[in-house]
Amino acid sequence: MEHRKVPEHEAIYLRIREMILFGVLVPGQPVTIQGLVEVLDAGTTPVREAIRRLTAEGALEAKGNRRITVPELSLTQVEELYFARLSIEPKLVQIAVPRANEELTKHLREIDNHLNAAISEGDIEGYLKYNYRFHFALYEAAGAGILLALAQSLWLRAGPSLRGVLGRYANTIQPDQHDITIRALENHDAATACRAIEDDIRQGMDQVRQVLIFGDSATQNTVKSVLAD
Amino acid sequence: MEHRKVPEHEAIYLRIREMILFGVLVPGQPVTIQGLVEVLDAGTTPVREAIRRLTAEGALEAKGNRRITVPELSLTQVEELYFARLSIEPKLVQIAVPRANEELTKHLREIDNHLNAAISEGDIEGYLKYNYRFHFALYEAAGAGILLALAQSLWLRAGPSLRGVLGRYANTIQPDQHDITIRALENHDAATACRAIEDDIRQGMDQVRQVLIFGDSATQNTVKSVLAD
DNA sequence: TTCTCAAAAATATGATCAAATATTTTGAAC
DNA sequence: GTTCAAAATATTTGATCATATTTTTGAGAA
Known part of the structure; x- marks a missing residue:
């Protein structure tokens, strides 16, 4: 086996x-x-x-x-994903928190360090990879296979469109919800962990929505200028 | 095409x-x-x-x-389905209500009549079919494809276990949430429609949970005695 | 230039077969 | 009866090909 x-x-x-x-x-x-x-x-x-x-x-x-x-997301589909992610993913966090141990938080910190390095280097694919890994390391800790499958399906639907976000907003300073999440896990503070993930989802999906509303032609240009750094 | x-x-x-x-x-x-x-x-x-x-x-x-x-549901998976269904399905109803028209409510009434006939005749498969059709006629009216796909996935996971419920609880008088739902749709009363669907989900999933806790050997016997009527 | 139409090319679909893998059955030994 | 190994059987997996369907291309006409 x-x-x-x-x-x-x-x-x-x-x-x-x-x-x-x-x-x-x-x-x-x-x-x-x-x-x-x-x-x-x-x-x-x-x-x-x-x-x-x-x-x-x-x-x-x-x-x-x-x-x-590859699916293109309409605005109403973004809203659907937004709602569904806010329904499912914090629940996974809630289930995961009582199960969190030092191994998990250590692992999450490692992933987040890689993520922050990718951000510093303007490495879009690295960012997407480690962001995904961060979230799913956490969600998998919940041991809730059905909810996990739902979350994965949502990420798969959103994945291609997330890339369009990054050039546009790469310079935007967002509160680091991952760090907040990790600290909440360490303190077994489910409410704070859930809220941090919710805020993280909101930040991300607000940006997807913006790109869709304003189009992505400006996005392509800023991808280039960001990666030139 | x-x-x-x-x-x-x-x-x-x-x-x-x-x-x-x-x-x-x-x-x-x-x-x-x-x-x-x-x-x-x-x-x-x-x-x-x-x-x-x-x-x-x-x-x-x-x-x-x-x-x-065919998957077997553990108790924790039933809880997962319970949570996910309560998250997704009422949202579909909420989106559907402002779009509800006479054609839809008429269609739902027809399905519900078939459903009630199936109940009277002890027709388990007919019950499952028309119950499914009722729910999804309603959810499809929302025009929210992603949420609909999630709901369908949830029903697919729960489907085989729902059959085990029916013999056990076929004689149990439950408030008819479908009728309440239809009336709320006619009145464009989203809150009532959502609550009726939530209650319907609770009734159904509580029964699935019970069967799982107490086992289904008693169930098989009552299936037989019910269908003998 | 655009439109139409037929042929060529691209692509998905379904059939069929061999190879790989897992389970079940069988028979011998104890 | 139990245990174990080998053989037989069942099942999945991947390759390959033919057929069906859709798109593209190119020629001719207006």
């Missing part, structure tokens, strides 16, 4: 999933089986099965014409 | 999905590709792809030994 061979379709699924989560695949982009086969140097059957799985999760969108794209 | 040919894998997915929702497939039951191929008189590829999709949605559970089963 420990050394169970991971089926190829699972490995491929995880790779495509990360491409979606971290904005390698962008909203509106068509996704084809053969395209992924070539990019990933994989077989068609595992890619097909991974795609089927990801469409079931809302991470990819099956169009009526047998084509598959 | 209107007469788009529906791929076989989608049609098969819908059929298996209903088997799960309405308790034809029971918790713990192994599910094999060849088994479904024979039951559904279908091809292996569409069945495989449907299974992959359903496991992604949590409706089926991939075990570490490459076997697939």
